[in-house]
Amino acid sequence: MSNPAQPDHYSGLLQGIGQRLHSARQQAAQTVNTLLVQTYWHIGQHIVEFEQGGNEKADYGSGLLDRLSKDLTALHGKGFSRSNVFYMRKLYLSFQNSETLSHKLSWSHYFEILKADDPLEISFYTRQAALENWSVRELKRQMKSLLFHRLALSKDKQGVLQLASQGHELQQPEDLLKEPFVLEFLNIPQSHVLTETQLEQKLIDHLQQFILELGKGFAFIARQYRMSIGGKHFYADLLFYHRILKCFVVIDLKRGAIDHQDIGQMNLYLNYFAKEENVEGDNQPVGIILGAYKDHFLVEYATASITNNILLAKYLLYLPDKDVLRRQLEKLLLAEQWDEPLAESDSNE
CATH class of the missing domain: 3.40.1350.10 (Trna Endonuclease; Chain: A, domain 1)
Structure with a gap:
């Protein structure tokens, strides 16, 4: 028996269902990512509060992180390597207010961002990754190419602070x-x-x-x-x-x-x-x-x-030398602090 529906109508039906499924799956994945990041933030909070109670400080490689990693893995399965647990703690310390966490970024994004040492860098890459919808791969490339330092060196101190707090807006x-x-x-x-x-x-x-x-x-x-x-x-x-x-x-x-x-x-x-x-x-x-x-x-x-x-x-x-760009940025901020121009040798480093 032939299909009574017109081919064009059926194609529209099929396309509409496909779009609905794609949208629902994207929303579900986004919800899972947001929940995971929030959960890891709370785990970091538990670790820090444990420290503040007079217990062991959780430096990277400390006995506490090593023990937590092993016990959490034994109890709850994968996802609790020592590096993961370390960055959960750092996530809480870097974002004291959980509402400042971006719903656009996954834990994989934050894992990369938290590898930065400077709070200004962490703030910048968080905002810029969300603004431009970077994939994790693109985030890695931008961090490796020292995007924050390269943009910051074209600004004054106030511009650098604004860059870190708001991202790079054209x-x-x-x-x-x-x-x-x-x-x-x-x-x-x-x-x-x-x-x-x-x-x-x-x-x-x-x-x-x-x-x-x-x-x-x-x-x-x-x-x-x-x-x-x-x-x-x-x-x-x-x-x-x-x-x-x-x-x-x-x-x-x-x-x-x-x-x-x-x-x-x-x-x-x-x-x-x-x-x-x-x-x-x-x-x-x-x-x-x-x-x-x-x-x-x-x-x-x-x-x-x-x-x-x-x-x-x-x-x-x-790729540029990170130490060179870091020194140039430090000199820029120091020169702004003391209201002095950079020495010629500094500006041409």
């Missing part, structure tokens, strides 16, 4: 800047010399990872975007549109150091986009020049009289 072109951008996902050995064309091709081949490194809001438009000016053709390496800032973002790649001529060329590009490409509702375009090196004095003098939004930043083909 409100102006300068918020796109990182010091430096890290392109380790290209898997290029340090000793290997690339041409600018080869670097551009590598970024196109790894466009998804590159957009994640650039940050939230970037939409790719074209490579080698042609501009005809005064009978001559000019080509922007990479062109994006930023949906949050509502502006074009032109990226120019430099294999070596950024030169003052590169800044002049970018200024030309931005003037062209402002007059020829912008439509109603678009804000002024932004230019980002990515180079292997930049001279702070050259940047200051070359951009002093330019009104366009031109950002100059270094890129690294490998």
